Amino acid sequence: MQVMRGLLFFLIGLLSTVLVSFQTSALPVADYLPKAQRYNADIPTPKQVLGVEIGERHLMHYQVLQYMSALAERSPNMIKTSIGRTAQHREQILLTISSQQNLDNLSQILARRNDVSKVNENDPLVVWLGYSVHGDEISGTHASLAVAYHLTASQSPEVKALLDNTIIVIEPSLNPDGMDRFAQWVMTYRNTSDNIDPYHSEHNQGWVSGRTNHFWFDLNRDWLLLSQQETRNRIKYFYQYQPNVLGDFHEMGRNSTYFFQPGIPTRTHPLTLQKNTELTQEIAKFHAAALDGKDRLYVSEENFDDFYYGKGSTYPDINGGVGILFEQASSRGYQVDTINGLLTFEFGIQNQVLTSLSTLAGATANSKALKQYRYDFYQQGEQQASKEKISGYLVHEGHDNFRMADFLGKLKQHHVEAYPLTSDYRLNDKVYSKATSYFIPLEQKQYRVVKALFTTETDFQDNTFYDVSGWTLPYAMNIEFQPITRTWGLKWSEQAWQSAPTETVELDQNAYAYAFEWHHFLAPKLLNKLLSQGIKARVATKAFTSVLAGDSKDFALGTIVIPAGIQTEENWRDLVASAATEAGIEIFNINTGLTPKGADLGSRTLLPVEPVKVLLVGGNGVSQYEAGEIRFYLDQMQGIPVSLVEKSRLARVNLADYSHIIMVNGNYSDLSKKTVNKLTNWVRAGGVLFGQKSAAKWLAEQEILKANFVSKKRIDEMFATETLTYQDKESLAARKRIAGAIYGTKLDTSHPLAYGYTEQNLPLFKNSSLIFEKPNSPFVGVAQYTASPLLSGYSDRNLVNQVANNVALLGHNYGQGRVIASSDVLAFRGYWLGSAKLLANSLFFAKAFDAKAE
Incomplete structure (x- = not known):
């Protein structure tokens, strides 16, 4: 332990005496760093480039780029790489810091890392430091400036040895769009005089918060799912570097202290090797020593888990590396009162710098073990794969x-x-x-x-x-x-799958009608594009067969037909071909309205499809995640514009301008009676209202949705508590909630809301204990849970039994309008493509069904 402490303090040293707890004034960069250091005067400090000290103000992303670019220009030990752009077109960067020799040979070093059949003992260790994936947890990004300066400017032998033996990758801001949203908020509400009141607006963001990206997604849940472009940009470089250690720097509530992994031991995914936890514990000794040296409060093996592989601190655990989560108590603004006293922005940055350097120290001290671990990880994986039952x-x-x-x-x-x-x-x-x-x-x-x-x-x-x-x-x-279980008779190509280019759609210019099938994921995008360009379309509510080039072709329910005889737009055929090519969807040429089987093309069972205009209700109290998921699916994936209106503005909006209103999980109790009446009248007059989770329950309370729910009292009664002690409180609460699991349902594929589904089985994502009771009225239920619905993830057996055979999605008439409700999240985290089509069907086919609820 003495050797480890010695190495730690060579790299970190004792911080200068001006770093007293909860310092309230901005500090020069040197005061964030080990003392008794000699720094290269040719390497600029943050103050020299930006005009402010670290922690003096919340920087904007462009200022972080400005400083890192200045470092890369002046230092031979840093390479700045642009890895892509965010949705708001901010540049994402990586900094690679190492010795000149390592940087000159970087491509060869990284290429050798792909060979996991041996331990490359002489190659440098790779450590990745990622900061502030939640844009309002911004102390990490500011710490990255001090860390980058230290590594490029320090002339100490210890730093030189570190660079000789380590490739350090720094991602200063994992969420540039959220970072700027938050920084702008804080700067807007910061007073000239210091204000430590936690209720001051500086510390309480509006809707939406800086935590999320442009589409209001939590990027720290996206490493496995890859729905967001920031993550897709990053993952390419993760696999280039294949880090041995990845530090993931966050913030948490102001009344907390500092957390570093390992987390709760029993909450580690079974695929993660025990050696991973042991190495995390070894490196944790360096964090503890660094924080002990400054009398900083901290916790470990508490609260956080290492289970879900979609987080930055866990994704390395299934890729031969060790991911480490750090959480600093957040000042959110510049300073705030807490149970531990005054917490300042600078104090949080100091801790993030300390543990950044302790990560490098701990990784260096365990370099041999980390390299061996990576080799063993892949060798053992190969052995285990050969022993699997499948x-x-x-x-x-x-x-x-x-x-x-x-x-x-x-x-x-x-x-x-x-x-x-x-x-x-x-x-x-x-x-x-x-x-x-x-x-x-x-x-x-x-x-x-x-x-x-x-x-x-x-x-x-x-x-x-x-x-x-x-x-x-x-x-x-x-x-x-x-x-x-066995591959006898199964033959596959030697070449792995590669994406294919989109083919150009060509149409018969003399066709009587055109048709495309609704089972395509992008069929709603194609339909909306056509409708928005004035092209008239019909949806088949009965199956039919046409003869195409001499062969019969069966068309299922939900097929979209574009009859030539009713079109009024010029060059409409070219518009159809162009839109179909963009969506990658085949268009069928139909040369007669007479069909050998099923409805003829002039039948009234081919209903007109009307253009849609969607209003999504947002605002304080509404889940920004669920609103973001629906916005992402409709806007980004399907090209359907979505008008976001906060709850507080609903009373002033002319609802008649909209065909659909979507309400996601949230608290709607603050809507006035006048607004509720306005919404009710809008639906009754022909509007379509969609409610998800607690929004559905609120609609039922307003007697707009005809549905009953399993009560909280009934759920409580399912769990015996007579023998429980106080320490069982947390585990009981865990049993009563569905944190996020996959349930199986059966679809009524004849229902218009299920058009496009070719199979009855549809998995849904459930993350609440909100449960519809099975409706008494026929034809109202669209998706029903199976008798044994739990497919993946944890739910207590009591809850599983309660969910079984109940309804998951329902829809019914309300006057001339329709009300549709789901107890589950249909477009969860942007990757739940299977159930997302139910949202599009609610837009285009709500008036295609007629079901009265008692």
Whole structure:
């Protein structure tokens, strides 16, 4: 331990005496760093470039870029790499800091890391420091300036040795859009005089907060899901560097202290090796020593878990590295009163600098063990894969190329190889076409990533989850998957899947009508594009058959027909071809309205589809995550504009301008009676209202939605408490909640809200104990939970039994309008593509059903 402490204080040293607890004035960069250092005068300080000291104000992202660019220009030990742009077009960067020799040979060093068949003992260790993935947890980003300056400017032998033996990757801001939203908020409400009142607006953000990105997504949940472009930009470089250690720097509530991993031992995913936890504990000694040296309060092995692999601190754990979470008590603004006294912005930055340097010290001291761990990780994975009861997974999607390509694309970004079949394969009396089926073997380098993505565990050592417990990728994307116990008769290509270019759609210019099928994921995008350009379309509410080029073609419910005889726009055929090419959807040329089977094309069963105008209710008390998910699905993925209106403005909006209103989970009790009456009258007059989770319950309380719910009292009565002691309180609360699990449902595929689904089975994501009771009225229920609904993740058996056979999605008439409600999150975290189509169907086909509720 003495040797480790010695190495730690060589790198960190004793901070200068001006760093008294809760200092309230901005500090020069040197005062954040080890004392008795000699710094290269040619390397600029933050003050020299930006005109302010670190912690003097909340910097904007462009200022962080400005300083890091200045460092890269002046220092031979740093490379600045642009890795992409955010949705708001801010630049994402990585800084690579090491010796000149290592940087000159960087491509060769990184290439050698791909060979996991041996330990490259002479190659440098790789440590990645990622800051402030939540944009309002901004002390980390400011700490990155001090850390980068120290590593590039210090002339100490200890730092030189560190750079000789380590490649340090710094991502100063993982969430630039959220960072600027937060910084602007704080600067807007900061007083000239200091204000430590925690209720002052400086410390309390409006809706939406800086925590999330442009689409209001939590980027720290996206490492596995890859729905957001910031994450997709980053993941390419993660796999280039393949870090041995990744530090993930966050903030938490102001009355906390400082946290570093390991977290609660029983909340570690079973795929994570025990050695990973041991190495985390070894490095934790360096964090403790650094914080002890400054009398800083901290905790470890408390609160946070290491279970969900979609977080920055856990994703490395299935990629041969060690991820470490850091959480600093947050001042949110510049200073705030807490139970521990005055907490300042500078104090938080100091702690983040301390643990950044202790991460480097701890990694360096354990360099040999970390390199050996990475080698063992992949060697043991190969051995375990060969002993598995299954050989891999067969995946299949016969109708929707987009969903399948997106699924395979996610695997590819995780460096998981999927192979096209070279011949049809029969399994369980079903033939899997080689054109639409793929095999994912377990015996590959990313064995544990495959296991993590396909896991369907429902039993866990500790049932208390900080985040979701079920995230099975093929369930989320509604991709059929089958475990393969033996590969006899299964033949697949030697070449892994690669994305194919989109083909240009060409139309018969003399066709009587055109048609496209609704099972395509981007069919709503194509339909909305056509409607917005004035092209008239019909939806088939009965199946029909047409003869195309001499062959019969069956068209299912939900098929969109574009008759030539009713079009009034010039060049409308060219518009159809262009929009179909953009969406990658095949258009069928139909040369007669007479069909050999089913409805003729002039039938009244082909209903007109009207353009939509969507209002999404937001504002304080409304889940920014769920609002963001729906906005992302409709706007970003389907090209359907969404008008966001805060609750407080609803009373002033002319609702008649909108065809649909969407309400997600939130508290709507503050809506006035006048606003409720206005909403009620709008629905009665023909509007379509969609409510998700607690919004659905609120609609029922207003007697707009005809639905009953399982009461909290009934849920409480299912759990015996007679023998419980006070220490059982947390575990009981965990049993009563559904933190995030996957449930199976059966769809009524004849219902317009289920158009486009070719199978009845549909997995849904459930993250609340809100449960509809089965309605008494017929034709109201659209999706019903199965008798044994839990597919993946944890839910107490009492809750599973209560959910079973009840309804998950329902819709009914309300005057001339429609009310549709879901107890589950239909577009969860932007990757739940399987159930998202239910949202689009609610937009375009709500008036295609007629169901009265008692």
